[in-house]
Amino acid sequence: MKDYDRSLLRTVHLVPLTPFTAKDELNKELYHKHIERMAAAGIRVYMPAAGTSEFHSLSADEIVEIVRITRAAAGPEAQIFAPVGYQVKHAIDVATRSLAAGATGIMFMPFAHPYLSTAGARDYYRAVIDAAPCPTLIYKKGPDPSDAVLLELADDPNVVGIKYAVNEMHQFRKVVMADQAKAPGGRIEWLCGTAERFAPFYMLAGAPGYTTGAGNLCPHITLAMHAAFAAGEWAEGLRLQALLIPIEDYRAREADSFNIAMLKSAMTLLGQDFGKPRPPQRQVTTKERDEIAAMMKPILKAEEEMAEEMATVGLTK
Secondary structure (H helix, E strand, O other): OOOOOHHHHOOEEEOOOOOEOOOOOEOHHHHHHHHHHHHHHOOOEEOOOOOOOOHHHOOHHHHHHHHHHHHHHHOOOOEEEEEEOOOHHHHHHHHHHHHHOOOOEEEEOOOOOOOOOHHHHHHHHHHHHHHOOOOEEEEEOOOOOOHHHHHHHOOOOOEEEEEEOOOOHHHHHHHHHHHHHHOOOOOOEEEEOOHHHHHHHHHHHOOOOEEEOHHHOOHHHHHHHHHHHHOOOHHHHHHHHHHHHHHHHHHOHHHHOOHHHHHHHHHHHHOOOOOOOOOOOOOOOHHHHHHHHHHHHHHHHHHHHHHHHHHHOOOOO
16 A cells, blocks of 8 residues: 555645534535535545544444545545544444545544553554555554554555644654654655644644644635645745634633534534534533634635635636
8 A cells, every 4th residue: 555645645634524404413415515615725635524523423324424425525536534443343344334435545543442552552553454454544642552653553554644643843753753764755644633733843843734624614724824834935834824823722722622613613604504513522602602703704804815816816716
């Protein structure tokens, strides 16, 4: 699987919001339209049904269906990584069915299990990868898997990247350098898993791609931000990042517990009702909805202006 074109990951990775109906069912039509809008804006890499997509509240059938719709709406060239986790058999089942539904590969979600160990993490990854070989990303959000295990797994022909979400830049730089010492340019892609707040710092340390939730609202701004940093235009990149920081700071309130609720509330400002986040995600109050609306007004104006400008010069549809 090392013939996978890793350069396709050197961009913005959208974690699309999952819309629910009033009956708490997938709103398939709205989701399809949302992905079409994201694709038209220029998003090419998707992590549907992952963290901001409410992975832990979705059934296996729902995850597979979301992957299927993402492929249908995003087109054949999109890179789509299906999230897997929980029991080994559950992960293999979701991986196998998601690949059949159009996923490019899989992404291991952070462990939800207690009593973790490096040895156990290694065994888990091996069991799933061996049963469902495909381009594979690993999402690191805590001590396990250890960096040593990640460097070991980088030799696996299926493992193409690490979504690194432990914001310790020195340690991240060290692990990237250790990988690069094994092969020119490294064996895999190292990716920022903590979105726009940390993306520029990860990019300096060796992560050419990053995930986004704010991209659900402002795809043009985050893509332009990535392009600026990739071109070495740091002042412009930081200017664009400043537009998105209010979104990221709001989502980060109270131990990141506004991550999903803030975005779903803001989607209503675009005329799209994605429904409520499923429990145990927090709900926003009327006061918080008003705060979000006021905060988003200038950001959405900037997004609209950028979208019109890009369409005018032929960069997007």
